[in-house]
Amino acid sequence: MVKYPSFEFDRRRFLGLAAVGVAASAAAAAPFAAFAEDAGEAPLKIATIGAGREGGALGTLFAKQGHPVMFSSQHPEQLKDLVASAGPTAQAGTVEQAVGFGDVVLLVVPYTAVEQIGKDYGQALAAKQLVFDVSNPIARRDGEAIVSLVAEQGGAGLATAKRLPGAHLVRGFNAINYLHLTADAHRPGEPVGVPIAGDDSNAIELATRLIKEIGFEPVLVGGLAMGKYLVPGTPLAGEHTPAEIRQIVATLQ
Numbered sequence: 052m053v054k055y056p057s058f059e060f061d062r063r064r065f066l067g068l069a070a071v072g073v074a075a076s077a078a079a080a081a082p083f084a085a086f087a088e089d090a091g092e093a094p095l096k097i098a099t100i101g102a103g104r105e106g107g108a109l110g111t112l113f114a115k116q117g118h119p120v121m122f123s124s125q126h127p128e129q130l131k132d133l134v135a136s137a138g139p140t141a142q143a144g145t146v147e148q149a150v151g152f153g154d155v156v157l158l159v160v161p162y163t164a165v166e167q168i169g170k171d172y173g174q175a176l177a178a179k180q181l182v183f184d185v186s187n188p189i190a191r192r193d194g195e196a197i198v199s200l201v202a203e204q205g206g207a208g209l210a211t212a213k214r215l216p217g218a219h220l221v222r223g224f225n226a227i228n229y230l231h232l233t234a235d236a237h238r239p240g241e242p243v244g245v246p247i248a249g250d251d252s253n254a255i256e257l258a259t260r261l262i263k264e265i266g267f268e269p270v271l272v273g274g275l276a277m278g279k280y281l282v283p284g285t286p287l288a289g290e291h292t293p294a295e296i297r298q299i300v301a302t303l304q
C-alpha cells in the first residue's frame with residue numbers, strides 16, 4: 052500500500068515538479084487528449100477550489116483530457132505556472148470566478164477551509180451537477196479539534212454535506228498521492244481503482260464518467276456515510292485495483 056505523502060512539501064517545488072512531470076508525460080497523455088469529444092461526450096467546465104498539489108494535479112488531468120478547467124485559490128496570481136503546464140484549456144481565477152465557471156467543482160482544500168467556502172458559496176455550489184470532495188481532515192495540518200468534530204459528524208462525507216447543504220457531493224481521490232496521479236492515469240494493464248462515495252445518483256454518474264475519462268476505474272463503495280473510509284490512513288487509502296477495493300470494502304461492512 053502506498054504511504055500518504057507529507058504535507059510539508061513546498062508548493063513552489065510542487066509547481067516546478069508539476070511542470071516537469073507534465074512535460075515528461077505530455078507525449079503519453081496526448082493520445083487521450085480530447086477523449087471526451089472523441090467519445091461523443093461534451094466537455095464539461097471544471098473548476099477547482101484549491102489548486103495546490105492534489106488540485107493542481109487532478110485539474111491538469113482534466114485539462115489534458117480536453118475539459119475547460121479553471122483553477123482557483125485565494126491567490127490566483129500564483130497559479131500562472133500551473134495554468135501554463137496544464138495547457139490551453141486551463142485558466143486561473145478567484146474562487147468566486149471558479150464557482151461561477153464550473154459545471155463541476157473539485158473541492159481540494161485543507162479541511163479547515165470547507166466551512167467558510169460553504170458559507171460564502173454554498174448556494175451556488177448546491178446548483179452544480181457535481182461537487183467532487185477530495186478534501187480530508189488531517190490532524191497535523193487542520194488540528195485535532197476538527198478531526199474529532201468530523202468524526203462526531205459521521206466522517207468526512209457527512210461532515211462535508213453538513214458544510215455544503217444541498218450540494219451534489221461525491222468523495223473520491225481522497226487518498227491517492229498527488230505525485231502518482233499522472234503515472235496512474237491510463238496506466239497499462241489493470242486500472243487504478245478510485246473508491247467513491249455519494250448519495251446522489253446523477254452526481255455519481257457524472258463522477259464515474261469523469262474518473263473513467265482520466266484513466267481510472269471508479270468503484271462506488273456506498274453513500275456519503277462511507278466517506279469516512281475515504282481518507283488517508285484507512286485500508287482503502289493508496290492505490291488498489293478495483294477488485295482489491297471491493298474486497299477491502301467487504302471487510303468494512
Ligand SMILES: NC(=O)c1ccc[n+]([C@@H]2O[C@H](COP(=O)([O-])OP(=O)(O)OC[C@H]3O[C@@H](n4cnc5c(N)ncnc54)[C@H](OP(=O)(O)O)[C@@H]3O)[C@@H](O)[C@H]2O)c1
Pocket residue numbers: 056058062100101102103104105106107123124125126127146159160161162164167168185186187188189224225226227228229230
Ligand atoms: N497532497 C495529496 O497527495 C492529497 C491527496 C488526496 C487528497 N488530498 C487532500 O486535498 C486537499 C488539498 O491538499 P493539497 O496537498 O493539495 O494541499 P496544498 O498543496 O496545500 O493546496 C491547498 C490549496 O487550497 C488553497 N486554499 C487554501 N485555503 C483556501 C480557501 N479558503 N479558499 C480557496 N482555496 C484555498 C490553497 O491556495 P491559497 O492558500 O492560495 O488559497 C492551495 O491552492 C486536502 O484536504 C488534502 O487532504 C491531498
